[in-house]
Amino acid sequence: MAAAFGQAVGLLFQGDGVFALVEGQRAGPLGQKGTHAQLAMLEMYDIERLWVSASALRARGLTPVDLMLPVQLLDAEALERLVHAQPRTLLF
Amino acid sequence: MMLHLLNRSPQFDGLYWDLSEAFGADDHLLLIEDACYAALPAAAASLAAFGGRVSVLSEDAESRGLLGRLSDDVALVDMAGFVALTATFPRSLSWF
């Protein structure tokens, strides 16, 4: 969203958040829109940097091929560096 | 230098793990709400990753009956101290 206001934005996925990137999500019987459609359109908003905690992905038995978008995997050290390098961060 | 705010009890160990991955050497952790339970000696393992740089919000600990039961390694701060921590640390992150 901030990208629409001219800010450079990236997204980091940790914990169960990595499931938001799993390929094959759909509304199905629930009729809920979910976030996968918005995630698939991220490039339109110039959000090209997607980071994923390597340990979170591994702990859930997933690999990058299970995800719907290309991501950059971060080990704990790289993740800490990234979080501290960003001027503004919100967690959801 | 970041202040991390945590509000979940140590039974949410996945969240504590996520936080530990992002926690830096100059960072500080403030336990609020149900995260106060992590300051009990029995939960010491849940705070092992944070190198003793941990405080707990006294009013939240008090309302939960925890004053006098908390680990000596965890500093008590009141609400004014919470504000002071956010003034000292330029950025904060809330984990939930």
Add this chain to the structure above:
Amino acid sequence: MIDRPYDVLSYALLVHAAPYSEQGALSALRFAQAAVAQGHRVSSVFFYRDGVHNASTLMAPPQDEVHLAEGWRSLAQEHGTELLICVAAGLRRGLMSAEESARHGREAHNLEPPFVLTGLGQLVDAMLGNDRVITFAP
């Protein structure tokens, strides 16, 4: 004379927590009161997700409990804090100003000033325009 051990800072608070279901909204209000007591400025509070329920005009808690909406109103009146409600989150949950209510052909509304319906752009502004952004989670 207010004791000011630190520089005066401007704060934006982001409240995700529903009133009374969880502690986050009360934590946020108490933090805001403590911050202004120390001489800081809480320029805006942005209510998002279930946090939008903090704005309901119809909130009527028992008299011996903290009245959260009243607490937020006092903060706005006494300290000029902007109370911003995410319009998309609010409409989904039935939080409507008189204007939105008319637009949707409804007969009632439950959101009044100083609470204001606004977009996520205001959140971005709040993040960029203040010294500190503190999130109070569910």
